[in-house]
Amino acid sequence: DSGVTQTPKHLITATGQRVTLRCSPRSGDLSVYWYQQSLDQGLQFLIQYYNGEERAKGNILERFSAQQFPDLHSELNLSSLELGDSALYFCASSVDPGQGQTQYFGPGTRLLVL
């Protein structure tokens, strides 16, 4: 158990819908990262937050957005869902965004868009 929690574990929805994925980082960690894992793309970085502020964006679609709240939990919002958005979504956390910091991953949310 990494100490990172994610809810829900599974999500089934239809195209065009909007969903929210939630992540609670390890106790004491200030940085949160979101990654997407699909069969053909592997693990891809989406977005990074540190202490409530956005730090970096990766391959995140404009239909996707995220935020980190004062209690440090983070939410990833996915809207206008398409079939291709079906994937595993992971949250990771680290103590701070210093270089070389280990990121610990949560169990993931499996999203299926029908």
Added chain:
Amino acid sequence: EDQVTQSPEALRLQEGESSSLNCSYTVSGLRGLFWYRQDPGKGPEFLFTLYSAGEEKEKERLKATLTKKESFLHITAPKPEDSATYLCAVQVPSGSARQLTFGSGTQLTVLP
């Protein structure tokens, strides 16, 4: 563009048959190389972080090494419970960004 390549894509071993997994990288200014283990449908589980060429780390049957161009994950006398996908990732300096760039993984199967 930063690249991380893992080989082989898949590896089948008999229990007790030692082997090595390779992770080669072409990055500028490596800030850390990370090894994770991932079971099907689960989140990546952290194994090792390596920072500089010549560094080695061990944990049970696993040993990770780092050179200037590649890293190896050596598995000694593996057991069936070592079956998993092993992922390698690198972190490079990019302003305030600290994301990891992952390889595609090596799927290891250890047969009893």
